[in-house]
Amino acid sequence: MPAGVMIPARNMPSMIGVNGNVGGFGSSSGLALGQIMFQPNMMEGHEFHHLDMTHNTSEGDMTRIRDEEFDSTNTKSGSENQEGASGDDQDPRPKKKRYHRHTQHQIQEMEAFFKECPHPDDKQRKELSRELGLEPLQVKFWFQNKRTQMKTQHERHENTQLRNENEKLRADNMRYREALSNASCPNCGGPTAIGEMSFDEHHLRLENTRLREEIDRISAIAARYVGKPVVNYPVLSPPMPPRPVDLGVGNFGGQPGLGGDIYEAGDLLRSISAPTEADKPMIIELAVAAMEELIRMAQMDEPLWMNSLDGIDAVLNEDEYIRIFPHGIGPKPTGFKCEASRESAVVIMNHINLVEYLMDVNQWSTLFSGIVSRALTLEVLSTGVAGNYNGALQVMTAEFQLPTPLVPTRESYYVRYCKQHADGTWAVVDVSLDSIRPGPAARCRRRPSGCLIQEMPNGYSKVTWVEHVEVDDRGVHNLYKHLVSSGHAFGAKRWVATLNRQCERLASAMATNIPAVITNQEGRKSMMKLAERMVISFCAGVSASTAHTWTTLSGTGADDVRVMTRKSVDDPGRPPGIVLSAATSFWLPVPPKRVFDFLRDENTRNEWDILSNGGVVQEMAHIANGRDTGNCVSLIRVNSANSSQSNMLILQESCTDQTASFVIYAPVDIVAMNVVLNGGDPDYVALLPSGFAIFPDGTAAHGVGMDESGSTGGSLLTVAFQILVDSVPTAKLSLGSVATVNNLIACTVERIKASLSCESA
Known part of the structure; x- marks a missing residue:
C-alpha cells in the first residue's frame, strides 16, 4: 500500500483492537490484521465468559459455581465430588450434590503461589494440584476466581477514589461560582456571570472600552503634533487584538524548513x-x-x-x-x-x-x-x-x-x-x-x-x-x-x-470558471502554491538576500558570474546537500517582450535549455494567472531523446508586466508532483529553481526598433541556476563543480544570444 494512503474505518470493523482503537497500519494492512486477530492476550476476555456479567457475585458464590461446573463435567472425580455409584444413575430423582470446600492449608498455599504467579500454566497447575491433593481443573478454577475477585476489588477501590474526587471538584465548582457572582469584568465593568449579561451587550461594552482608549490615544497624538504638552502619555495596545499578528519572517512563514x-x-x-x-x-x-x-x-x-x-x-x-x-x-x-x-x-x-x-x-x-x-x-x-x-x-x-x-x-x-x-x-x-x-x-x-x-x-x-x-x-x-x-x-x-x-x-x-487542464480545484491551488515558493526562492537566491545563508565564492574563474554556495540539511523544501547558485546579467539589443516570449515557449526550449538534451518538450498542464497570456503556471514534460534516460517533469511559472518579466522553472519528482496535483501539501516537494529575470533597459538609444507590442529599447537579462553538486552536506566543494556551473551558465548565455541573433551584443 502506498505511504500516506488511509483506509476508511468503516471498511474494517473487525480491525478494532483490544483498546477500542483502529489498529495501526504500516505498509501492509494484512500484517496489522493478523497481529490483531491472533494476539494471545485477546483470549483473556474469554477466560471469564461465565462471570463477565456477575461482577457483584460474592467469592463464595463464585466458588460454588465453579465447583458445580467441575462436578457436572468431570464424572470420574470420585466420591469426593459426587454421591452414589453407577446404580444411582438409574434413579430418576435428582441427587443433592456435595460441593468441595478447600482446606485452610490448600487456600494458603494457593494464595502464596498467586502472589508470585497469578497465571500458572498447565505444568504449574498439575504440580500444585499434586502437592495439595486437588484436581488440576479445581486449581484452574480457583485461580480464575481469584483473579476475578482481585479485579472486582480494584474496581471498587477506583470507584471510591473517583467518587471522592468528584465530590471535591463539585465543592470547588460551588466555591468558584460563588466568587464569580460577586466579581466584575476588568475590561467592561459589567458583571461576569454569563446569565446576567447578553453576549451582544458584553461585546458592545468591550468595544466601547477599546474605542475610549483609542480616542485618548489619538487626542494625545494630536496634542503632541500641534505642540501642546501631554503629561504621562502611555502608548497603549487594545486589550483584545482583533487578529493575531505574525512576527515571523515574511517570505517563509509557515513553510517547513525554510526559516x-x-x-x-x-x-x-x-x-x-x-x-x-x-x-x-x-x-x-x-x-x-x-x-x-x-x-x-x-x-x-x-x-x-x-x-x-x-x-x-x-x-x-x-x-x-x-x-x-x-x-x-x-x-x-x-x-x-x-x-x-x-x-x-x-x-x-x-x-x-x-x-x-x-x-x-x-x-x-x-x-x-x-x-x-x-x-x-x-x-x-x-x-x-x-x-x-x-x-x-x-x-x-x-x-x-x-x-x-x-x-x-x-x-x-x-x-x-x-x-x-x-x-x-x-x-x-x-x-x-x-x-x-x-x-x-x-x-x-x-x-x-x-x-x-x-x-x-x-x-x-x-x-x-x-x-x-x-x-x-x-x-x-x-x-x-x-x-x-x-x-x-x-x-x-x-x-x-x-x-x-x-x-x-x-x-x-x-476562480472556479477558468478553463484549465487541471480540473481539481485543490490540485490547482497546491500547484500554484508550489510555484509561488519556487519564485520566492529564485528571486532571493539571485540577489544574495540576507534571508538566505548563501556564501559568495571568490576566484571562481568567471568575473561576470557570481557563484554562491549553501548547505541544505533537514530541509523538506530543498534536496539535502551542497547547492551552488550561479547568476549573471547582461544586455540584449532585443525588446523585453520578445525575450520573454522566446524563453517561455516550450517549442523553442531546446534552443537554450541544455537539460532538455534535445528531447521532445510538451506542456502537460497549464493554469492561467491573469489577462496576459504569458502569466501562467505550466507543467512541462521532457521526453528524452536518449531512451536510456528517464523522462523529466519541469514546473514553470512565467509572469510579465510593463516593468519586469520572469521565467522560472525547476525539475520536480513525478511522484511528488502527482501528490500536489491531487491537492497534497506542496511544502514538502524539494525544489531548486533556475530561470530568468528580464527588465527593460529604459532607453531606445541603441537604435533598436519598436516591436509588435510597442516596446522599444533593449533588455537587461539575468540568468541564474541553482544546482545540487553533492548530496552529502558535509562534503567539500570541489573547484571542478564550480567550473562545471560556470560552463553551464556561459553556454546558456551564448545559446540565447545566438537564437535571438545578437551574437555581437
Whole structure:
C-alpha cells in the first residue's frame, strides 16, 4: 500500500483492537490484521465468559459455581465430588450434590503461589494440584476466581477514589461560582456571570472600552503634533487584538524548513532594533506627520510633481518638496540620491482585503516577492480599533531587492501606519526611523512612502502609490544605473504593476470558471502554491538576500558570474546537500517582450535549455494567472531523446508586466508532483529553481526598433541556476563543480544570444 494512503474505518470493523482503537497500519494492512486477530492476550476476555456479567457475585458464590461446573463435567472425580455409584444413575430423582470446600492449608498455599504467579500454566497447575491433593481443573478454577475477585476489588477501590474526587471538584465548582457572582469584568465593568449579561451587550461594552482608549490615544497624538504638552502619555495596545499578528519572517512563514536560521537572525534583530519606551511617542508623532505628507503628495500635482521629458512619468520637484515639507526626517545625507515616483492603477481586489495584505508582514512580502526579499515586524504599537487595521502601527525592517547580482539589496528600518479617512479612503504609509534612533550608516532611508486605496464597484480598488527614498547607489553596476536612477527598478510603477499582476493571480486561484487542464480545484491551488515558493526562492537566491545563508565564492574563474554556495540539511523544501547558485546579467539589443516570449515557449526550449538534451518538450498542464497570456503556471514534460534516460517533469511559472518579466522553472519528482496535483501539501516537494529575470533597459538609444507590442529599447537579462553538486552536506566543494556551473551558465548565455541573433551584443 502506498505511504500516506488511509483506509476508511468503516471498511474494517473487525480491525478494532483490544483498546477500542483502529489498529495501526504500516505498509501492509494484512500484517496489522493478523497481529490483531491472533494476539494471545485477546483470549483473556474469554477466560471469564461465565462471570463477565456477575461482577457483584460474592467469592463464595463464585466458588460454588465453579465447583458445580467441575462436578457436572468431570464424572470420574470420585466420591469426593459426587454421591452414589453407577446404580444411582438409574434413579430418576435428582441427587443433592456435595460441593468441595478447600482446606485452610490448600487456600494458603494457593494464595502464596498467586502472589508470585497469578497465571500458572498447565505444568504449574498439575504440580500444585499434586502437592495439595486437588484436581488440576479445581486449581484452574480457583485461580480464575481469584483473579476475578482481585479485579472486582480494584474496581471498587477506583470507584471510591473517583467518587471522592468528584465530590471535591463539585465543592470547588460551588466555591468558584460563588466568587464569580460577586466579581466584575476588568475590561467592561459589567458583571461576569454569563446569565446576567447578553453576549451582544458584553461585546458592545468591550468595544466601547477599546474605542475610549483609542480616542485618548489619538487626542494625545494630536496634542503632541500641534505642540501642546501631554503629561504621562502611555502608548497603549487594545486589550483584545482583533487578529493575531505574525512576527515571523515574511517570505517563509509557515513553510517547513525554510526559516530556521532566519528566525534566529530575526530574534537577534528584534532585540537590537526594537524601539524603547522613550522612542514610542516620537515614533507615533512621526507616523502621524508622515500620513499627512503621503496624502498631500498623492493628491497634489504641479508644481510638486512635474511631467518627465517623455510625458509618461511624474517627476518630483525637490525644491518645491522642501518648501512644502520643511521638516520631515531631516536633510538628505551627503552622497545620497533621491528616487521619487507616483503611479495609479485600478486593481482587482477589495479595498479591505488589500489593506489586510499590506498590514500582514507575511502576506505583504509574499505578494511582492520580486521586490521584498526579507521582512520582519519588530514591534506592534497598535493593532487598530473596531475590528480592523484602522490606527494600526508597527515597527518593521525589510530588505528590498532587484533580481540581479549587479544591484545590492536595500535595507530599511521604518514604521508602518494604517488609517481610514472620512471619505472611506484608506492609507498605508512607511517612514524611516533613522532620525529617531540612528544606527550603523544606512544606505537607504524611506521618506513617507505608501499608497492610498479607494473602494471601487465590483470588488475593485483604485491605488495611488508614492515611493520616495534616498539611497546611496554607488554599488550599482553601470549596466543597471539608468534603470535604478529613473526609479523603474524600485519605484512606484514597479510596485503598482506587481500589485496588479499579483491581484490577477490571486483572483484566478480562487476562480472556479477558468478553463484549465487541471480540473481539481485543490490540485490547482497546491500547484500554484508550489510555484509561488519556487519564485520566492529564485528571486532571493539571485540577489544574495540576507534571508538566505548563501556564501559568495571568490576566484571562481568567471568575473561576470557570481557563484554562491549553501548547505541544505533537514530541509523538506530543498534536496539535502551542497547547492551552488550561479547568476549573471547582461544586455540584449532585443525588446523585453520578445525575450520573454522566446524563453517561455516550450517549442523553442531546446534552443537554450541544455537539460532538455534535445528531447521532445510538451506542456502537460497549464493554469492561467491573469489577462496576459504569458502569466501562467505550466507543467512541462521532457521526453528524452536518449531512451536510456528517464523522462523529466519541469514546473514553470512565467509572469510579465510593463516593468519586469520572469521565467522560472525547476525539475520536480513525478511522484511528488502527482501528490500536489491531487491537492497534497506542496511544502514538502524539494525544489531548486533556475530561470530568468528580464527588465527593460529604459532607453531606445541603441537604435533598436519598436516591436509588435510597442516596446522599444533593449533588455537587461539575468540568468541564474541553482544546482545540487553533492548530496552529502558535509562534503567539500570541489573547484571542478564550480567550473562545471560556470560552463553551464556561459553556454546558456551564448545559446540565447545566438537564437535571438545578437551574437555581437
